[in-house]
Amino acid sequence: MQHPAIELQDVACTFISKDAPGQRYTAVENVSLTVGAGEFVSVVGPTGCGKSTLLNVAAGLLTPSKGSVRIFGEPLTDINARAGYMFQTESLMPWRTARDNVLAGLQFRGVPEAEAQQQADDWLRRVGLGGFGDRYPHQMSGGMRKRASLAQTLVLDPDIILMDEPFSALDIQTRQLMENEVLELWQSKKKAVLFITHDLDEAIAMSDRVVVLSAGPASHPIGEFHIDIDRPRDVAEVKATPRFMELHAAIWSVMREEVLKGYQQQLLKAA
Structure with missing residues (x-):
């Protein structure tokens, strides 16, 4: 049996607050997530929900406070040498x-x-x-x-590609070109991809699966969706298909309340 490329089991990450020494903040909790060999998985959720934290755990840059991380079936105890990281x-x-x-x-x-x-x-x-x-x-x-x-x-x-909102700073036309280039390269190599994005359209257009995280603190998966749209895909064209719109509506129905919670939390922090 082939092991998943990435396997997070009951992962939690708790940090000591810089602003209030002694106070602890749990970014993610009870996170179990797998990415199969050759699978393209996106993680979406509100701002500040711990998406990048999970990517750093998979990269071996952050040791979880609880839970386990396995890479192709082997425990991850150091930097993930089988992964490439695009920041x-x-x-x-x-x-x-x-x-x-x-x-x-x-x-x-x-x-x-x-x-x-x-x-x-x-x-x-x-x-x-x-x-x-x-x-x-x-x-x-x-x-x-x-x-x-x-x-x-x-x-x-690398056997695993970790991508942290790599195209968010680009204009929409350049972004779509880059998304299609990544998909074309992925299609030819079929590496495992864990892709972090705040853009639901991008996640659906590119992925095999989309995992939705709750608002923080103690963010955790609240939904997982299989993207059953034929490949190869053009990210602009696929957005006009009925199945894309159905998936978007289904995922947004799960995300909407969490995004509002996250927005309210950001307002409270800024106040």
């Missing part, structure tokens, strides 16, 4: 060209220079940056920098 914020080193940014991970792994150069150039071509390897981040548009970050993640050929 929401800029991850490119500004003093390195696009090619040198993509090369960095390969160099760290000790890949021979000629082979590393070839792999970096190959991935730059795959993400549409074949002629831009010598450009520095400040010479690239936001979409180009995201493509370079994607190549930087995928060149290491």
Whole structure:
């Protein structure tokens, strides 16, 4: 039997408050979540519900206060070496060209220079940056920098791809192009993907399953939906289909009250 790529079992994460020492804050609690090998799973929920916390747990960057984490059946006790992480914020080193940014991970792994150069150039071509390897981040548009970050993640050929709202800062046209590029690359490689997003349309258009988290504190899954829309998909075209609209209505009916709770909590914090 094949083990899930990611398996979180009864996970909880509790932190000591920076603002009030001695006070504890439970971000997520009673979270059980699996991502199968080759499966694309999105997690959605209100702002501040702990979505990124779960991603950091799966990456091995955060040890849960309770529960267990298994990667392909093995307990995770350190950094998840089988995962690549694409962050929401800029991850490119500004003093390195696009090619040198993509090369960095390969160099760290000790890949021979000629082979590393070839792999970096190959991935730059795959993400549409074949002629831009010598450009520095400040010479690239936001979409180009995201493509370079994607190549930087995928060149290491991870078995698991962790993505934390990677396209949220892009304009809608560039965002849709990037979403389709990710889907095309995923379709060819079929890696396990855990994708964090606040955009329900994006989650439905891209995923095999969508998991909904409650508002925090002590966020936990309150719904799970199988996205039974045929692949391959175009994220713009799929949104016009009746099944997409049915799924959107069903998931939003579960999310709506939690989003309102989360919004009210943000207002209270700001007051």
